Amino acid sequence: MDAKARETKPCIGIDNFEKGKYSRFSIDLPIEYSQIDTPAGHSGRAANISEGGLLIYLPEKLEVGRHLKLKLFLR
Secondary structure, X not given: OOHHHHHHOOOOOHHHOOOOOOOOEEEEEXXXXXXXXXXXXXXXXXXXXXXXXXXXXXXXXXXXXXXXXXXXXXX
């Protein structure tokens, strides 16, 4: 692999995360979600949160960019 190919190859994996602009806080909270065009709801878990986003784990694969309705349940 030449230097140019290494430069443009996407970084995937835990050790490739960069420090973000915002501090992240670990949480373990239940969520309910549904796709915008589907009335059925599903359950998942929220794992961490920051001012810039929320990491959630869902039981199904979704397309990148898919719009979801989320309900986050705070204890």
